[in-house]
Amino acid sequence: MQKLQTLVVDDEPGMRLGIRKVLSKYTLKLPDVDEEIGFEVDLAESGEEAIEKIGANRPDVLLLDYKLPSMSGLEVLEKVRAEDSEMVIIMITAYASLDTAVSAIKRGAFDFLAKPFEPAELKKTVSKAVQNLILARQVRKLEREKHQVRFQFISVLGHELKSPLNAIEGYLNIMHDRIAGDDLGSYDQMIRRSQVRIQGMRKMIADLLDLTRIESGQKKRELSEQNVFTIAKTALETVQPSADEKGITVNLNAHDPIMMNCDSGEIEIVLNNLLSNGVKYNRENGKVDLVIKKNKNLVTFSATDTGIGMTKEECDRLFGEFVRIKNAKTRNILGSGLGLSIVKKIAAMYSGSVSVTSTPDIGSTFTVTLQSDLPIS
Amino acid sequence: MTKAATKKTILLVDDDIDFLIQTEAVLQKDGFQVIRAESQKEAEELLQNIKPDLAILDLMMENFDGGFALAYHVKKSNPGVPVIICSAVTSETGMQFDASTEEERSWIKADLFIPKPIRHEQLLREIHKLLKD
Ligand SMILES: Nc1ncnc2c1ncn2[C@@H]1O[C@H](COP(=O)(O)OP(=O)(O)OP(=O)(O)O)[C@@H](O)[C@H]1O
Numbered sequence A: 001m002q003k004l005q006t007l008v009v010d011d012e013p014g015m016r017l018g019i020r021k022v023l024s025k026y027t028l029k030l031p032d033v034d035e036e037i038g039f040e041v042d043l044a045e046s047g048e049e050a051i052e053k054i055g056a057n058r059p060d061v062l063l064l065d066y067k068l069p070s071m072s073g074l075e076v077l078e079k080v081r082a083e084d085s086e087m088v089i090i091m092i093t094a095y096a097s098l099d100t101a102v103s104a105i106k107r108g109a110f111d112f113l114a115k116p117f118e119p120a121e122l123k124k125t126v127s128k129a130v131q132n133l134i135l136a137r138q139v140r141k142l143e144r145e146k147h148q149v150r151f152q153f154i155s156v157l158g159h160e161l162k163s164p165l166n167a168i169e170g171y172l173n174i175m176h177d178r179i180a181g182d183d184l185g186s187y188d189q190m191i192r193r194s195q196v197r198i199q200g201m202r203k204m205i206a207d208l209l210d211l212t213r214i215e216s217g218q219k220k221r222e223l224s225e226q227n228v229f230t231i232a233k234t235a236l237e238t239v240q241p242s243a244d245e246k247g248i249t250v251n252l253n254a255h256d257p258i259m260m261n262c263d264s265g266e267i268e269i270v271l272n273n274l275l276s277n278g279v280k281y282n283r284e285n286g287k288v289d290l291v292i293k294k295n296k297n298l299v300t301f302s303a304t305d306t307g308i309g310m311t312k313e314e315c316d317r318l319f320g321e322f323v324r325i326k327n328a329k330t331r332n333i334l335g336s337g338l339g340l341s342i343v344k345k346i347a348a349m350y351s352g353s354v355s356v357t358s359t360p361d362i363g364s365t366f367t368v369t370l371q372s373d374l375p376i377s
Numbered sequence B: 001m002t003k004a005a006t007k008k009t010i011l012l013v014d015d016d017i018d019f020l021i022q023t024e025a026v027l028q029k030d031g032f033q034v035i036r037a038e039s040q041k042e043a044e045e046l047l048q049n050i051k052p053d054l055a056i057l058d059l060m061m062e063n064f065d066g067g068f069a070l071a072y073h074v075k076k077s078n079p080g081v082p083v084i085i086c087s088a089v090t091s092e093t094g095m096q097f098d099a100s101t102e103e104e105r106s107w108i109k110a111d112l113f114i115p116k117p118i119r120h121e122q123l124l125r126e127i128h129k130l131l132k133d
């Protein structure tokens, strides 16, 4: 059970003790929280004592009498709020006028209780306040986690960008110092490798731009009814040169037309990634088949290749950012590991999904299923 | 330059092809013969037929600690051969270790640990120190 620290501030001993009696036996269960919540109650009889206790041990919940002997409840409220925005504060007031309630809530109280009140009323008000508190905490936690993920992303990105720069700089220094003497073949190799690393970096930057465009939501999506057969044709043309280099055949197996509401740029990104992977992770003279089917409001794209395949464990990791499978078969294949994470994000934007089945050395099938009837812009 | 027959041989193992090409060029310029391997497995196969005078090994290749396993392998078949482990682990993971204390030397079968990115002059200096020439 999670215990919330609760401080009751009232100059009437009966009121203080009464509230403690009720709350220390009270537990509540919130819909989205696994744990039960209980209360650990402490007491203060004046504003000064309350400030001192809050300074020493910050409560989660504060029940604060409006009318206190020297320092008033409102003063305490203002002082606490100035330093703490998270604590939930409930004002207790004998003058149940709307005015006092409004002025307390304006100064940051969550709610108020009018004296005299029944235990049931107390419980109801506290329970509402606690729900609010827990919800606010969950939101903050999520935000922190999001921040953390962002931070990790940037630090990995920094590393991924530094590594080609280091390699290229290393080659330039070696060439500058003529370390290989007059062995021109050796310099040719260094120039070629530098070009390859620059290409890889360019691809990564292009992927990053795709990713930020998708994530920021800044550029308006242009959803309109499109023939995905035509989009697929374009994607096939894009991958053709690299397929030719390895003697790979790329086939499109689909009806013309297949209509769906989409942003053609997004669908092209998905298909480019599936096809380029199908070619990159294939063997010489292999094959990639792209099959597109429509069933009711779902369009399914599946790309099957005759390539290196993956183990079950490798398949599970694939869709994360910068994830690349490192083994002897993939060593000389360039990539930034962003492609499939982008595909996954786009699929989510169409209430869809991505999955993979694969057998090592036989091949893989990546399947993307998208909803075809999103409302058009 | 020394005659080919008296050149000392260095086994260089790393899965980063650019590191291999660059380090090989630097070592060759300094008069060493270099044998390259791109994986732990390839290196283990090579070691059945060659006796290098020194080995430079990457730490993380196809296995997380491939360099350590390989260092053990080298030391077992060639006890006197110095081993240098080169790795980016410190810059990547913040992990800190080197082979300077007895305790570390007892389980890391390497004579020296150099973090990447390495400086070529430093590498050469350390190699000559280890080869005592
Ligand atoms: N068709 C495939 N066959 C085998 N392995 C694949 C296939 N597609 C992806 N993979 C594995 O999944 C990893 C992640 O793929 P992803 O497309 O995200 O990145 P990448 O191809 O390495 O880089 P890029 O961002 O340039 O696409 C790849 O590094 C590869 O190991």
Ligand SMILES: [Mg+2]
Binding pocket: A273, A276, A277, A335, A339, A340
């Ligand atoms: Mg890819």
